[in-house]
Amino acid sequence: MKILCVAEKPSISKSITQILSGGQFATRATGSQYVKNYDFAYPQARAQVTFTCVAGHLLSSDFDENHRKWNSCDPFALFDAPVITDVDKDKKAIATNLQNEARRAQQLMIWTDCDREGENIGAEIVKVCRKTNPAIPVKRARFSAIIAQQIHNAAQHPVELDRRQADAVDARIILDLRIGAAFTRMQTKALQNAFVGKVEGVVSYGPCQFPALGFVVSRFEQVKAFVPEQFWYIYLAITRQTSDGEEETSFTWRRGHLFEFDVAHVIYEGVLEAESAKVTKVTKKNTKKFKPYPLTTVELQKAGSRILKITPKKVLEAAEHLYQQGFVSYPRTETDQYDPQFDFMSLVGKQVADPTWGPFATQLQGGQFSAPRKGKNNDNAHPPIHPTAHANNLVGDEKRVYEFIARRFLACCSKDALGFETTVDVECGGEEFYATGLIVLERNYLDVYPYDKWTGKELPDFEEGETFVPSLRELRDGQTSRPNLLTEADLVGLMDKNGIGTDATIAEHIAKIMEREYVLEKMEGTTKYLAPSTLGMGLVDGYNEIDFDRSLSKPQLRRMTERSMVEVCQGNKTKGDVLEETIEQYREMFVLARNNFNRVIEVPVFISSARLGFELMFAPAAPARDMPPPPPPPPSARPAAAVTLDEEEAMWDIVDSMDSPPPPTPQLAARPPPKLPSTSSAITGPIAGPSRLPTLNAALRPEAVPDIVRCFCGRPARQLVVKKEGPNTGRPFLGCGTPKVMPDDESCTFFQWADEPPPTVPAKRPYPAVGRRATCPPSAANAI
């Protein structure tokens, strides 16, 4: 029997051919430069096989002639206009090849990726092949990895194509087209009419573009609304003579800091009155800094943006080109776990040749290898991104992206860094303080992965029960710090977590909202931040003025589409049901938007931009007029924890912060400088603050203070460890004592590093409007 097998892309076609043919195959060129036909015998199924492929979707959809032109119809008509689906103009050669091959085949076997899009592409292949062989029987090969045994199993036990999954994608395609085109034409024309001659180019609406813009605007609003708040904390230090001279050890107040001067003052008096401090406990333990997880597309883009300072889109392009040259594996993958049978050592061996990290690879070969950590994601189609060959003639972005991928792979194959941690607990005047020291014993993966930092901190010897007179006891103050605007890496992360776009398209959406000038770059040092333009701001503000059930600039609408697709896949709804329902909803929204578009045009940001010269709004170099003062330079790679203004945003940020607790607001709070800068003050000795203190109730007296860290909810904080890979992987932190169970659960946002000097105010605290978070009484943060 002659079987025609069709994969989703050239790489898969080639690798599966290698496996099924055992390397014995003939190659034929096709009309497409990317597609090859491979012929071989497959005796296990008594078949003669031709293996070929497509390159993603074969078909594309657009409106018919009467609706395709912008001025051919009212945009509202696009919700019902006929949609024509045909072979994409760039895919004609691929379709012709399929039809020629299908004519001669007795069976068609679909080998597309095993996901919804793959099932849909499979249906497209069937449709095209049946034009020349209408009765050809169709089978579907199901495989979860390109591993010989699985591939043979898939070839010998094929299943049926899943019509429902293909239908779900059909529905998405039609919805995106109708909604995108209708809203884009409507709002472009409305703005052109309102600001004659001032609006150039399209003002597009897209179900992924707008939520992406929404994230940027939302963070911008938070930055703008920020009001710094003063807080107080007690600083305690001891100076000892050592062989190297004098050495000062700083102790951190267990209580962190307080927002009420009077209260801090009373406690401070107690500390001052104490004759000495006593070491209550010395804890010594082994500790680790975990090596990173295997690399996914999203992580590559985030790291590329953050570490290499290359935009997500360019990182992906570089990786794509490296892949085409055979230097790295397939760059679009959600998988962060390696198959147990993966041949690590031969790939490690290929890196030995590198002059820089080659010696490290040699060490791995010499017994330092350790199996990579296993992440939670597997797309069952591709392994994590890894180098497949050594490359030494690269330049520019490709060189840097390759180096990152190679180092990441070697880091994954090494051992965690090992350290030894000492914590000294001290009591003084009824208050607890602590100091932490770290000795890095074995750097291991850190030697090949310079993007992670872990530095030791020496601590002099302290003995349990020992007492000493502190050399410094100060009441210091600091201010909560402004959160930063979003970086591209932050935006990639937010979109990924909220299901806006896919790993392969997120970068394009971000590039698009910048190209459309809804969002502008704002450089701070070497970090690129994203700020809305007046156009982007006006659109979001404007639509927010209209009373939609669901905001156009929040992720909920996209999530609804996603849910509908799942319903179709499960058979609870048909494609027709979903199309009908969804289009009806959007029709209503469209009418509402169009009838109230004057509200969009009249939002202050549009009006003021128009008065001052509307061009300003569209000039890429011109930042939004009401740009807040620049955020302080980034003290660490990540901006301070996001702060939220409403419930939905609160939810995003819970998603954000649960995975990887953001660092505490840094600046003054996190690291009080040893010498007092003008922005910070300290009180030593007799108190010079507000004179007499108000009467405190019993609960406020220092003696009544429980000696454990409590979170905003008032419950004891839980000690947890950062699981997410990143600079802080493995680091202990204190979080809310009642962690959320369901995604929508409320939990308070208390956060504090367990191992760092003065923990600072949780970033969410200082914001005036804190939606639902009020369930954690704000006063609890201050209560002692």
Place this chain on the structure above:
DNA sequence: GCAAGGTC
């Protein structure tokens, strides 16, 4: 001149 999703 519109969308988002595959991929080259």
